[in-house]
Amino acid sequence: MGVEICVEGLTKSFGHQVIWQDVSLTLPAGEVSVMLGPSGTGKSVFLKTLVGLLRPDRGSVTVAGRDITRLREHELYEVRKLFGVLFQDGALFGSMNLYDNIAFPLREHTRKPEGEIRRIVLEKMDMVGLIGAEGKLPGEISGGMRKRAGLARALVLDPEIILFDEPDSGLDPVRVAYLNQLIVDLNAQIDATFLIVTHDIASARQVPDNIGLLFRRELVMFGPREQLLTSEEPVVRQFLNGRMQGPIGMAEEKDAAQVEQELAQLGEHHGSGEHTGTPGSQDLPPRLLPGPGITRPPRWQAIARREAEPRRREVTGA
Amino acid sequence: MSLSPTGALRHSGSLFAMALDVVRALPRRPFQAREFIQQAWFVASVTILPTALVSIPFGAVIALQIGSLTRQLGAQSFAGAASVLAVLREASPIVTALLIAGAGGTAICADLGARRIRDEIDAMQVLGIDPIHRLVVPRVLASMVVAVLLNGLVSVVGVAGGYFFNVILQNGTPGAYLASFTTLAQLSDLWAAELKALVFGAISAIVASYKGLTAKGGPKGVGDAVNQSVVITFMLLFVTNFVMTAVYFQVVPQRG
Numbered sequence: 147m148g149v150e151i152c153v154e155g156l157t158k159s160f161g162h163q164v165i166w167q168d169v170s171l172t173l174p175a176g177e178v179s180v181m182l183g184p185s186g187t188g189k190s191v192f193l194k195t196l197v198g199l200l201r202p203d204r205g206s207v208t209v210a211g212r213d214i215t216r217l218r219e220h221e222l223y224e225v226r227k228l229f230g231v232l233f234q235d236g237a238l239f240g241s242m243n244l245y246d247n248i249a250f251p252l253r254e255h256t257r258k259p260e261g262e263i264r265r266i267v268l269e270k271m272d273m274v275g276l277i278g279a280e281g282k283l284p285g286e287i288s289g290g291m292r293k294r295a296g297l298a299r300a301l302v303l304d305p306e307i308i309l310f311d312e313p314d315s316g317l318d319p320v321r322v323a324y325l326n327q328l329i330v331d332l333n334a335q336i337d338a339t340f341l342i343v344t345h346d347i348a349s350a351r352q353v354p355d356n357i358g359l360l361f362r363r364e365l366v367m368f369g370p371r372e373q374l375l376t377s378e379e380p381v382v383r384q385f386l387n388g389r390m391q392g393p394i395g396m397a398e399e400k401d402a403a404q405v406e407q408e409l410a411q412l413g414e415h416h417g418s419g420e421h422t423g424t425p426g427s428q429d430l431p432p433r434l435l436p437g438p439g440i441t442r443p444p445r446w447q448a449i450a451r452r453e454a455e456p457r458r459r460e461v462t463g464a
Numbered sequence: 465m466s467l468s469p470t471g472a473l474r475h476s477g478s479l480f481a482m483a484l485d486v487v488r489a490l491p492r493r494p495f496q497a498r499e500f501i502q503q504a505w506f507v508a509s510v511t512i513l514p515t516a517l518v519s520i521p522f523g524a525v526i527a528l529q530i531g532s533l534t535r536q537l538g539a540q541s542f543a544g545a546a547s548v549l550a551v552l553r554e555a556s557p558i559v560t561a562l563l564i565a566g567a568g569g570t571a572i573c574a575d576l577g578a579r580r581i582r583d584e585i586d587a588m589q590v591l592g593i594d595p596i597h598r599l600v601v602p603r604v605l606a607s608m609v610v611a612v613l614l615n616g617l618v619s620v621v622g623v624a625g626g627y628f629f630n631v632i633l634q635n636g637t638p639g640a641y642l643a644s645f646t647t648l649a650q651l652s653d654l655w656a657a658e659l660k661a662l663v664f665g666a667i668s669a670i671v672a673s674y675k676g677l678t679a680k681g682g683p684k685g686v687g688d689a690v691n692q693s694v695v696i697t698f699m700l701l702f703v704t705n706f707v708m709t710a711v712y713f714q715v716v717p718q719r720g
Contacts (some may be wrong), residue, residue, distance in 0.1 A: 231590040237583035
């Protein structure tokens with residue numbers, strides 16, 4: 147079973163520039179959460195703060211009863227063994243082939259014999275569909291493969307929490323779909339707590355249990371997927387629909403007058419009833435479920451039942 | 465790189481803090497023997513040839529200068545003594561320092577910098593592995609060992625080069641040259657030079673690692689880090705050299 151992450155009043159700034167302030171949320175154990183936000187809102191910084199790579203100015207991050215922000219360096223290295231992190235480009239060690247990359251944490255942290263290491267590594271490589279590419283160097287493979295290899299390496303120590311830093315950036319839509327399916331399958335298989343940081347709306351609509359939105363140096367909203375997807379909050383609606391009208395501008399820093407104007411514009415558009423034509427946020431997109439080969443734990447069985455229900459009701463209602 | 469005085473102070477502080485971290489991580493088990501051997505081999509392979517090629521003309525220049533100086537002073541019999549002294553005490557630690565920083569340090573800095581901007585260092589920390597212990601300590605030790613060995617190489621090649629130029633090209637007397645070897649130089653000179661080389665190796669590897677690990681801003685950041693690491697290392701090495709030489713003369717009694 148995964149571990150709950152409890153974030154309270156987290157504030158981070160670089161020099162005088164506040165990245166985000168007073169972020170409080172709880173990532174429920176074993177669930178998939180997505181952190182959304184326009185580019186440059188410090189999503190990656192948030193992720194690095196969660197694993198203690200960056201120290202926040204204020205606030206606490208509690209994992210398994212311990213506050214990450216107050217731990218000493220060597221205690222931090224112990225707690226980090228609970229985490230698996232997939233970095234943007236996989237962050238594979240360039241001098242090692244894929245097999246050695248994935249075996250690296252096992253060789254460093256355990257005294258397992260090479261035969262057992264081989265078994266575990268091949269099992270994880272099979273999970274992410276990389277069998278046959280063991281001898282390749284990270285420089286010789288595509289971005290998608292690098293991500294999957296990074297994921298296999300993150301999985302190898304059986305982490306309780308897995309953090310994904312933009313798993314979909316730089317991938318084509320088909321690969322993104324495969325990766326999303328892989329994430330859902332993994333969650334059903336290993337039951338860890340997942341946090342995905344991204345700005346890909348399509349993934350955010352299908353994959354998670356919970357969605358959070360970072361914007362303008364704070365956490366606008368964090369809650370169950372249904373709540374966010376049906377929210378009337380202008381920022382949330384704008385972002386989830388990928389529209390230009392609304393509080394989010396091209397440049398992150400917009401002055402108040404411009405925001406007023408934008409909001410007024412948005413109101414006009416609402417008034418003319420234009421948004422009914424766009425794929426609205428009212429109708430919930432179907433959730434991505436674990437593949438047919440995966441045995442679903444009770445949590446996913448419940449989700450699958452809930453997914454099937456309202457659709458049936460819709461049909462009978464119409 | 466910020467040019468404010470506090471920025472400079474902060475960088476010196478973190479550099480020193482990392483040096484302390486390295487010392488603290490030094491005795492920690494398991495010792496990264498494999499990485500150490502790989503790095504020692506790597507640093508040696510990038511420095512041996514340039515070192516030999518630099519120390520031949522270096523020894524020759526010293527021999528030429530001293531040969532002409534001793535002739536002007538009428539002390540030809542001391543040509544060998546003076547040239548050994550110059551090579552052993554100053555030339556070889558300095559040549560070693562320049563090459564270990566210029567060839568070894570830059571390679572270490574570029575390697576760690578590239579790993580930093582590719583998130584490999586972060587990934588390593590997240591996997592629960594301390595990069596200081598895993599990467600920096602073996603590099604510092606490797607650089608120290610290779611520096612000591614290189615210093616020996618430079619001394620031998622430098623003295624041999626000096627002999628060749630003085631005896632063959634300047635028609636010096638081989639017997640007198642060899643006989644005067646130990647009139648001024650003593651064994652403690654060699655030890656002092658090796659100690660200098662050891663310290664230079666440590667400094668250049670620590671500065672290179674620090675600059676590499678704190679590189680930021682993409683590929684350009686790595687280039688900047690390498691550039692700064694060489695400049696900082698050279699400054700530190702020459703200051704350290706001066707201090708160590710001054711201390712040496714106070715501590716070890718001189719001949720004659």
